[in-house]
Amino acid sequence: MSNWFKVALERIKESQGNYIHNQNLIKKEETLLCSNCFKDEGLKIDAYNIGIKNRDTCPNCKSKIGNKLTRSLVIELCYVFFVRGTIVRSKFGGSPLIQFNEQHYNKSEVKVSSWLIEDLELVEKAGKVGLFYYGPRLWMVGEVEPLNSLQKEEEKNTIIDRIMNSYPTKILLKKEYFYRLRKNPKLPHNIDEYDTAPKEFLGINRFDKVDFPVLYGSPDLELCLHECRTTVEDNLYIAKLVPKHTLKMLDLSVLIEENNTEFESLDIAIHFLFLAGDNSYNICRTIACAAKEKGFDGIIYPSYYSLIRTGAMPFETVYGISVRRLPHLKYHAQLQSVPNVAVFGRPIKEKLITVDCINKVVINRVSYELTFGPIVT
Ligand SMILES: [Zn+2]
Structure with a gap:
């Protein structure tokens, strides 16, 4: 597991323990x-x-x-x-x-x-x-102004400028590697298998278009398995990808500080965007093209499977206020988003990234953590 990610996952475990309850205090109650x-x-x-x-x-x-x-x-x-x-x-x-x-x-x-x-x-x-x-409250079900504007041709550029100015740049150093999983590759030993998908498979994922190839990876192995929707029947291989040069990434996985309401919040808009499925892909593609034009090599973004990975409650609020906006819970909220990596172009072919190592992946056991709910009619 990559270093910058290992630290984040350890903090997640720590914060979940503290967040749920203090067992010793509860044991004293009747x-x-x-x-x-x-x-x-x-x-x-x-x-x-x-x-x-x-x-x-x-x-x-x-x-x-x-x-x-x-x-x-x-x-x-x-x-x-x-x-x-x-x-x-x-x-x-x-x-x-x-x-x-x-x-x-x-x-x-x-x-x-x-x-x-x-x-x-x-x-x-x-x-x-x-x-x-x-x-x-209506913002909870997506009535967030920047999100609405991103869906309107005449308003989207203003929001894209706001995104570029509000989110930080993260420089991925040569030691900050990540993984790319391949399902049933024809030639598992061939490094080209781990580069961006061929043209006929473009235009179906979050940031890519037919004329805009994007390589996806994650510093977290389990997340790769979720993202690729793997099953036990698949023949799986994982490549460790190492940046050959430093990569300039737009980091959309962080929680940004704002002085406005949830209805106007860019932070909530981006948070919702990456927790949404394929209905959000067109907006994501527009952001990716703009980031490339601004000179970024790629985007770091919160995984759609963040909540499955961390067990966190989706869209958590306290008295109708998003936990992302409460100072004492911001750290907790930040830890709920697990970062993924998207690099523009064909970075292996373009020698931006090298394949350091390839392994076969064997799934021995999968465990689920479940809770339940009532039927509401
Ligand atoms: Zn009883």
């Missing part, structure tokens, strides 16, 4: 429920994973083997299951269908499946909270 109190299978599994493992008797269902929940853990469970579990993505952005707070205690308005009714009552009573249907 036990109210346990994972065996619930009927809904998903809620039961989430409660088991969140709860404290001990053989105490549950004050509610008298089980000894369920994992125990204090009020803080019930609230965490409520967030994981009912908020995170009901996030709906829109064209850009996304938001949960359900939220909860103490003000709605005893005034819950959410209708749930028959098997979840009693479980929900337990959660609300133990957490002293009530659930309600959440009406998102």
Whole structure:
């Protein structure tokens, strides 16, 4: 794993531990429920994973083997299951269908499946909270001015200038290598296989067009596997690519400081752009062409699979404010974006990058981290 990336991943692990909860404090709180109190299978599994493992008797269902929940853990469970579990993505952005707070205690308005009714009552009573249907602020579902302007021919150039002036340049040094994965290459030992895809395959990915070739890579191996949508049947090879000269990159993976609202935020616009699927590619291609004209060799950008890699909550907000804009959570938010590399042209052929080493990749085991949510009708 590349050095500049290893440091980032270590910090992600560290911040997740701190962010969730302070286990020692929670253990001092009184036990109210346990994972065996619930009927809904998903809620039961989430409660088991969140709860404290001990053989105490549950004050509610008298089980000894369920994992125990204090009020803080019930609230965490409520967030994981009912908020995170009901996030709906829109064209850009996304938001949960359900939220909860103490003000709605005893005034819950959410209708749930028959098997979840009693479980929900337990959660609300133990957490002293009530659930309600959440009406998102419009910026959360993509109503962000710079994003709208990027989609309008007459306005897009102003925003592109803003992007070029607001985001930093990162110089990739010769030691800052990254990986490129190939699925079923014809000649795995041939270094040309690891250069930018041939012309007939251009125009289908994030930044490339038929007349604008782009090489994609990542300093994170697991991310390469996600990005290439690999399966166990694929014959996989990975090349370690090393810049032959320093590369001048436009770094769109950083969180930028702004003094404006979420509706006007370039930071939110770029964040949403890279979490969106192929509906965002035309905008990304326009940005890439502009970056090349400005003399950049490529772009560093947050991976679409950042959230899968870090386990972070998508489009996270606190009281309707994006965590990207809260000073004490900015660092946490920055760590949720995992950087990818896009280099313009055919950098191996053009001798900007060399293939240092090629290996076969064997997938022995894949593990998933799951949480659940209710069915909302
Ligand atoms: Zn119980």
